[in-house]
Amino acid sequence: MKAKSLLTAVGMTAIALASGVAFGVPAEPADNVQPAPQAAPPPAETRAQDPAEFDLLLRRYDAEEKAINVELASIEPELSQLDTRLVVRTRAYYRTAHAGLLPAGGGFDALVDHAANVERTRAALMRDIGRKQELGAKKEGLGKRLEKVRAERAPLELHRQAMERARTALAQADERRAAFDRAFETSTAPPDYVAIYGADLGPSDGSSASAGFEALRGKLPFPVAGRAEVRRLTRPGGGGTAMEMTSPGSAIARAVAPGRVVFADRYEDEAVTVILDHGENYYTVYGNLTTSEVKVGESLTSAARLGGVRLRGKDGSALYFELRHKGETIDPAPWLGL
Numbered sequence: 001m002k003a004k005s006l007l008t009a010v011g012m013t014a015i016a017l018a019s020g021v022a023f024g025v026p027a028e029p030a031d032n033v034q035p036a037p038q039a040a041p042p043p044a045e046t047r048a049q050d051p052a053e054f055d056l057l058l059r060r061y062d063a064e065e066k067a068i069n070v071e072l073a074s075i076e077p078e079l080s081q082l083d084t085r086l087v088v089r090t091r092a093y094y095r096t097a098h099a100g101l102l103p104a105g106g107g108f109d110a111l112v113d114h115a116a117n118v119e120r121t122r123a124a125l126m127r128d129i130g131r132k133q134e135l136g137a138k139k140e141g142l143g144k145r146l147e148k149v150r151a152e153r154a155p156l157e158l159h160r161q162a163m164e165r166a167r168t169a170l171a172q173a174d175e176r177r178a179a180f181d182r183a184f185e186t187s188t189a190p191p192d193y194v195a196i197y198g199a200d201l202g203p204s205d206g207s208s209a210s211a212g213f214e215a216l217r218g219k220l221p222f223p224v225a226g227r228a229e230v231r232r233l234t235r236p237g238g239g240g241t242a243m244e245m246t247s248p249g250s251a252i253a254r255a256v257a258p259g260r261v262v263f264a265d266r267y268e269d270e271a272v273t274v275i276l277d278h279g280e281n282y283y284t285v286y287g288n289l290t291t292s293e294v295k296v297g298e299s300l301t302s303a304a305r306l307g308g309v310r311l312r313g314k315d316g317s318a319l320y321f322e323l324r325h326k327g328e329t330i331d332p333a334p335w336l337g338l
Contacts, residue, residue: 054160061153068146075139082132089128093121176265183262183275184283184327213282216257220335221302223286224251224309224319230338233320241331242285242322251317253286253306260299264292273320274306281327287320288312 097118222228228245259276262283267273272289289307294300309317323332 054156054163057156058153058160061149061156065146065149065153068142068149072139072142072146075135075142079132079135079139082128082135086125086128086132089121089125093118093125096121176267180263180267180273180275183277184324186277213257213278213280217335218337220256220332220337221254222336223253223256223284223306223321224317225254226251228319232333242320242329243332245319245321246312246315246317247309247319248316250311251309251319253289253309253319255300255302255304255306256284257302258300259284261294261296264294264296271310272307276300281325283322283324283327285320285322285324287322288318 096114222245224245224247226247228247228251231244231246233242233244253274255276257276257278259278261274262277263273263275265273267287269288271287272292273285273287274289274292274294275286276284278284286306288310290310292307293305294307300306309319312318321332323330323335
């Protein structure tokens with residue numbers, strides 16, 4: 001009678017297991033579950049503007065993400081095997097524990113062997129269920145860690161990209177400054193054609209142009225057409241004077257004499273600057289342009305369009321103008337007849 005009660009209880013346990021209810025399974029993972037490796041947060045000193053430090057941190061995060069993904073991939077096959085084995089063992093447990101399958105005519109010993117077999121099957125089921133819960137908890141923990149690693153890595157990657165862009169921009173700015181300085185290192189002979197002035201820029205003077213740039217002293221036209229207010233400027237760091245010519249509304253900068261374009265790019269304040277070589281080591285500089293309509297190496301006639309002048313609030317267009325001889329800034333006023 002006691003044996004029958006025992007087997008009935010075992011049978012109820014099997015039915016419960018077949019229905020998806022686990023008994024005696026610990027709610028928390030076993031002690032031997034190893035947590036995923038933790039990436040140390042970036043130290044304060046490594047958050048400086050050093051791309052090498054950011055690259056090192058990013059490599060660490062990449063290595064951790066790769067390790068987590070490898071561990072996640074290793075869990076899946078075992079989980080799949082456990083699912084298959086649980087189905088088989090649950091069915092076997094139900095069959096062996098069912099009251100209608102009790103051994104008949106074998107006596108008490110056969111009954112005890114049957115009960116022991118049922119218990120072994122139940123214990124195996126418990127181990128499989130416990131292992132599945134353990135792996136499930138580990139998989140969930142790895143998933144959360146992977147999200148954290150990616151969240152910590154994202155701002156570092158954005159910062160590194162911003163630093164690369166800034167470094168590239170600085171390198172480009174340095175190259176433009178070097179190109180600007182190189183523009184005054186050599187000078188060609190004046191172009192072999194007569195200066196042609198626009199109707200709104202001044203009269204034509206072929207003899208002066210043929211005689212060279214020196215002959216244009218006091219006869220240079222203004223580089224902008226129409227009325228302009230002229231203001232002397234002292235160049236940063238000294239070394240001579242320049243001029244700012246302010247015109248109401250929009251304006252176009254034009255070459256004051258024939259010349260060859262030796263620089264046409266953004267410079268300093270990101271405005272476009274054009275430099276013309278007029279021969280005899282004379283150069284004119286046109287700054288604060290919005291765009292350049294000329295290219296380096298191009299030979300221009302007098303009054304040729306160089307580009308639009310940037311607006312400056314309500315003051316209108318403000319052209320920055322320099323005249324240089326052998327790389328040194330000279331006062332352009334006498335050359336413009338002022």
